[in-house]
Amino acid sequence: MGKQLREIYGEILKEVGATNNDIVVLDADVSGSTKSAIFGKAYPDRFYNCGISEYTMVGMAAGLAKMGKIPFVNTFAVFISTIGLLGARNFMSYSGLNVKYMGAYGGLSDAYDGATHHALEDIANMRALPDVDVLVPSDAASTAFIVNEAIARKQPMYIRLSRDAMPDCHPEGAVFEYGKGMIVREGTDVTLIGCGIMVSKSMEAAELLAKEGISARVVDMFSIKPLDEELIEKCAKETGAIVTAEEHNVIGGLGSAVSEAVVKTFPVPVEKVGVMDTHAESASYKDLFAKYHLNAEDIAAAAKKAIARK
Amino acid sequence: MTDEKKKELEALCLEFRKCLIETLHSIQTGHPGGSLSVCEILTTLYFSEANISPENIDDPNRDKIILCKGHAAPMLYLNLAKKGFFPMEEMKTLRQLNSRLQGHPCSKETPGVEASTGPLGAGYPMAVGVALADRMDGRDSYTYAILGDGELNEGVVWETALNVNKWKPDHLITIVDWNKVQLDGTTDQIMPIGDLAGKFAAFGYNVIECDGHDVAALSDAIAQAKAAKGVPSVILAHTVKGKGVSFMEGKNAWHGAPIDDASYEKAMEELGGAQ
Numbered sequence: 351m352g353k354q355l356r357e358i359y360g361e362i363l364k365e366v367g368a369t370n371n372d373i374v375v376l377d378a379d380v381s382g383s384t385k386s387a388i389f390g391k392a393y394p395d396r397f398y399n400c401g402i403s404e405y406t407m408v409g410m411a412a413g414l415a416k417m418g419k420i421p422f423v424n425t426f427a428v429f430i431s432t433i434g435l436l437g438a439r440n441f442m443s444y445s446g447l448n449v450k451y452m453g454a455y456g457g458l459s460d461a462y463d464g465a466t467h468h469a470l471e472d473i474a475n476m477r478a479l480p481d482v483d484v485l486v487p488s489d490a491a492s493t494a495f496i497v498n499e500a501i502a503r504k505q506p507m508y509i510r511l512s513r514d515a516m517p518d519c520h521p522e523g524a525v526f527e528y529g530k531g532m533i534v535r536e537g538t539d540v541t542l543i544g545c546g547i548m549v550s551k552s553m554e555a556a557e558l559l560a561k562e563g564i565s566a567r568v569v570d571m572f573s574i575k576p577l578d579e580e581l582i583e584k585c586a587k588e589t590g591a592i593v594t595a596e597e598h599n600v601i602g603g604l605g606s607a608v609s610e611a612v613v614k615t616f617p618v619p620v621e622k623v624g625v626m627d628t629h630a631e632s633a634s635y636k637d638l639f640a641k642y643h644l645n646a647e648d649i650a651a652a653a654k655k656a657i658a659r660k
Numbered sequence: 661m662t663d664e665k666k667k668e669l670e671a672l673c674l675e676f677r678k679c680l681i682e683t684l685h686s687i688q689t690g691h692p693g694g695s696l697s698v699c700e701i702l703t704t705l706y707f708s709e710a711n712i713s714p715e716n717i718d719d720p721n722r723d724k725i726i727l728c729k730g731h732a733a734p735m736l737y738l739n740l741a742k743k744g745f746f747p748m749e750e751m752k753t754l755r756q757l758n759s760r761l762q763g764h765p766c767s768k769e770t771p772g773v774e775a776s777t778g779p780l781g782a783g784y785p786m787a788v789g790v791a792l793a794d795r796m797d798g799r800d801s802y803t804y805a806i807l808g809d810g811e812l813n814e815g816v817v818w819e820t821a822l823n824v825n826k827w828k829p830d831h832l833i834t835i836v837d838w839n840k841v842q843l844d845g846t847t848d849q850i851m852p853i854g855d856l857a858g859k860f861a862a863f864g865y866n867v868i869e870c871d872g873h874d875v876a877a878l879s880d881a882i883a884q885a886k887a888a889k890g891v892p893s894v895i896l897a898h899t900v901k902g903k904g905v906s907f908m909e910g911k912n913a914w915h916g917a918p919i920d921d922a923s924y925e926k927a928m929e930e931l932g933g934a935q
Contacts, residue, residue: 374796395796396796398792398827400823401819401822401823401826403816403819403820403822403823405781405782405785405815405816405819406785406788406816406819406820406822406823407785408785409782409783409784409785409786409788409789409816409820410785410786410788410789410792410823411789412775412785412786412789413785413786413787413788413789413790413791413792413793414789414790414792414793415789416767416774416775416786416789416790416793417720417789417790417793417794417797418720418793419793419796421789436779436782437782440776440778440779440782441776441782441786444766444768444776445766445767445768445775445776446768
């Protein structure tokens with residue numbers, strides 16, 4: 351198990367913040383959880399703890415961005431993608447301001463806090479906003495890549511992090527490309543396209559399928575917007591069936607994005623693994639994955655269903 | 661303020677009022693009431709107090725004006741056009757297809773527009789962010805945030821006020837266009853604001869009150885705000901919704917009603933005829 355993604359994020363900000371004075375960080379009284387406090391401790395003059403006032407925080411970030419700063423705005427994914435949605439629409443999308451929304455505790459990762467603290471619609475909300483990029487890192491290496499891109503690119507972004515550590519799913523020295531998905535395992539019978547923790551779950555599923563003689567390709571689609579439609583088309587053509595796996599409502603997220611691309615380019619059966627348009631509940635992260643069918647076994651079952659529909 | 665400057669600004673305000681009525685009558689859409697109440701506030705800023713022009717618009721050291729009450733866009737556009745950001749002729753395209761002049765201000769499209777506003781309240785924290793960035797980078801410029809009194813119903817305004825008290829950006833000058841009328845009725849009917857001066861004072865502001873239709877009084881209020889060091893100021897500018905057109909004054913019906921021909925004729929007569 352690697353490091354927590356939020357810790358990696360906090361440390362990169364601190365490291366780059368030493369030389370890049372334009373980086374400013376805002377938080378809404380959860381900096382200990384989001385790890386934005388790592389930056390705040392190092393550079394208190396460029397850190398704004400706005401209290402529990404998310405709407406105000408995102409507006410302040412817009413003003414800072416207008417004047418050339420690179421604001422990273424932090425709170426739980428559920429709050430930034432709901433309370434922060436008007437700000438995202440008005441300032442990031444409509445005005446094109448260079449603000450980065452950092453959604454800590456994506457998906458079900460704030461498990462015990464219950465449905466009020468789960469983020470299962472954040473990708474759908476943010477993906478519908480024109481000109482806002484949506485990124486979901488899957489492990490330590492992809493987090494480092496995405497955070498560095500966020501600093502370097504003058505582009506409004508929503509980045510979904512997770513509370514927990516995630517297993518590494520990219521080999522050391524993996525070279526990522528912005529806006530492109532990445533094949534992390536080759537296969538010919540079906541393609542499993544995941545984001546976030548669901549990439550490593552898909553890797554596990556591919557192992558299970560291999561035992562049954564099914565060859566599954568696995569793609570890390572860490573960039574949900576822009577979406578790598580070319581890669582999706584290639585996978586559709588080469589494997590003839592697709593499974594999407596996301597820690598999100600099956601409406602509006604990765605599964606929807608991939609389906610939209612598939613019907614546009616090379617229609618093949620698509621099965622979606624995700625939370626089935628419902629709210630979850632308080633429990634351990636592990637128990638939630640089992641109850642809401644987000645485990646490798648569920649992905650493998652969906653793969654067989656997709657293959658049968660070929 | 662010299663008498664000469666005062667006369668110049670008053671003449672501009674009259675011109676803007678006439679252009680506003682002509683424009684909104686010709687396009688049969690737009691918000692007359694709040695545009696008329698904020699007329700002196702915007703005009704005093706653009707033509708006397710704030711250092712903004714098409715020549716210095718890309719210079720971060722200039723002042724910034726954020727019209728949080730975005731529905732008063734027509735009055736903002738009239739000021740910007742007169743400043744030379746775009747031709748006055750373009751006012752005819754307001755709210756029409758392919759125009760740069762959107763129903764509510766759009767910073768991406770319209771020269772001189774600082775912020776996309778319209779969702780009430782959202783512009784205020786943005787103004788705070790601008791003022792904080794200026795302070796961080798050691799700029800001496802001022803940021804003016806203009807809010808409507810109906811806008812004060814929004815919770816984000818008071819969240820922002822808490823943040824203003826925390827961060828104390830003393831080069832942020834908040835101006836409330838206190839016209840006492842909102843869309844559905846008077847503020848007393850819709851959402852009583854109570855002791856507004858007391859409320860802002862309790863949030864830590866230096867509170868200044870003035871006649872929001874007296875350009876000299878506005879100028880003095882801004883000077884007082886600048887003189888208060890280490891504490892952000894709010895200017896409560898007492899205004900009249902629909903100011904300058906008798907039958908629109910104090911009437912919520914004129915918040916966003918199209919101007920019919922008879923009302924147009926009457927309004928233009930009161931304002932002293934066409935340009």
